[in-house]
Amino acid sequence: MKMNNVEQFILAEADYFHPMLERAQQSTLEQRESWRRETIRERQERMSLEVFDLLQGTVKYGPFKGLHLDRDTWWGKLDLGSQCLGLYEKEILNLIEATEAGRFSTFIDIGAADGYYAIGMLVSGKIGKTICFEQTEKGRAVIAENWKKNHSVGELTILGEANAASFASLRAQDLENALVLVDIEGFEFELLTDEVLNLLKSCTVIIEIHHWMDDFLAKYNAFLRNAAHYFDIETVQRVERETSNLPELRDFTDDNRLLLTSERRPGMMRFLKLTPKAQ
Structure with a gap:
């Protein structure tokens, strides 16, 4: 200037x-x-909670704007600040933001943790119905409480472990043209068998691939070959987390600002988007 x-x-x-x-x-x-x-983890938690408190636990930017989060989360306390700023897993948030309201019938969240996506989708108005799978009792209780905190918007169903039987028990209309998010910390290949992929063949599926299990490439290759029978497969490109334009971080040091956006991953994670093949 x-x-x-x-x-x-x-x-x-x-x-x-x-x-x-x-x-x-x-x-x-x-x-x-x-x-x-401080350790790096302690500092990141301090920065995360400072931003959370500054924004009163409410998401300010992105498709989940207005979503109220719980400070005493059981899963992602280090990500609360990034979530409030609309930066957490921005690759997925950008896909959601670009989705027209009503494009999908149902959102199915596999590995729902605290319900950030499950409830965020309802708050966004993009989809009016969410089915979430969370195998821990604590997680299911937190999701229910967070939904109440957000005025019980939309329709929410909370289920336990996701497996072939639990998918088969869903109504056909819930699986027809649903948007499915899979983030289950490395168990995606055990879950997404040919039987389950066949059940999901009319859904658009977003998967976070975790590469640290034994025999990763063999399992990944087998999964890709099975999935290719039902879906067109594409990678979701990495998105940088821009922080210099956020007034909330104007007084943060470079280290703290960038640490706030770290998702502590052991490498650049891979997200896949599976789109049903034309029938």
Whole structure:
């Protein structure tokens, strides 16, 4: 930005540096010393919860704008800040944002954790009905509570473990033209057998691939060959998390701003999108 009047430039620069200078004045010597002893994980949790509190636990950006989150989550406390800023798993959020309301009949969330996607889809208005699978009792209780916190919007069904039998028990209309998200920490190949893929053949399926199990490539290749019978397969391209444009992070250090967006993955994760083959 070019300014001919130096006094105007000085005022603009004072405004630019104000958040950083104000933050520096707010911390005590004891706080700064304790922060130097933090582990990376401890610092990330502190940054995440600071943003969560700043935004009062409400998602401010992205397709889930307005979604209320629970601070005492059992699964993803380190991701709360990123979720509030609409940055968490932005690849998936961008796909959801580009989806027209009513495009899919049902959202099926496999590995629903705290219900971020299950309830977020209902809050977004993109889909009016969600079926989520979460095998832990604690997770199912948290999802139910979070749904109440969001005024029980839409229609939510909470089920236990996802397997061939539980899928077969779903109504045909729930599987017809559904959007399915699979994130089950490496068990996707055990779940997505040919039998299950056949049940899902009219659905659009988004899968997070986890590569750290034994015999990964053999299992992955077998899965891809089975899936190709029913679906066109494409990768979901990595999306960078832009933070410099967010006013909430203006006074964050570079390390803290970037750490906030880290999803602590052991590499660049692979998301696949499976689209039903033309019948």
